[in-house]
Amino acid sequence: TNSTFLHLTIPWVLISGAIIQVYVSRLQVTGGGRFGSVISSIYVVVWATWTWFRFAGDMLQLSTDEAYGFTAGAIALLVINAFLMLIAANRNLVLLFLTAVMEVVLVCFLLSTLQQLPYQLEIAMLALLSIICIYGVLASLLNCIFSQRLLPMGPPLIKEKVKQESAPDSPCPVANSRLTSGLLKIAGLLKEGGVCGIPTDTVYALAASCKSPQAIERIYNIKDRPAEKPSA
Secondary structure, three states: OOHHHHHHHHHHEEEEEEHHHHHHOOOOOOOOOOOOOOOHHHHHHHHHHHHHHHHHHHHOOHHHHHHHHHHHHHHHHHHHHHHHHHHHOOOOHHHHHHHHHHHHHHHHHHHHHOOOOOOHHHHHHHHHHHHHHHHHHHHHHHHHOHHHHOOOOOOOOOOOOOOOOOOOOOOOOOOOOOOOOHHHHHHHHOOOOOOEEEOOOOOOOEEEOOOOOHHHHHHHHHOOOOOOOOOO
């Protein structure tokens, strides 16, 4: 019967869902992720409200006027979840699918407050929601443990456009000393009698090729306050 179904739904779906969402919310707060624990905190309210309605509505036999309060709450949660879908679109596809299915689950909640809920739809949506949650948990754990994307989470649907400010061209050639190509470039400049500036902790140490003694004069001339810092 519907009464038995409601009682079974409370411990196995709604209460467990609220407890798990509280734990996920705590992890996201301590992890300092983007948007913090907004989505999981809202879903704590969803599961807790639905649990209270199922328990109070059936056991306390709420009147129609009292049930309208849950109806208004369901409508408010529908609107809030629509904004959560925008947040999820900035994260990944798994989270976006989760919020989209939750929107349908909230529709089931709304229909439940109006006594118009087809329970087959609720069972299907809750099962789909469980599958998405299980996949998201496994993907997050495996990707975190092995430090690589073993299970895809999907790219964000809405990507931020980062404005790259173009730096002015340097009058002198710049080479990365950590790369072999950079070292070869530096060696070529020194071989041609050029000067290489090497940043150190306090000052800039300047070096030149031994094949070009005139480079020592260049070093002396480009140094800051050369009289106070003679070349060795």
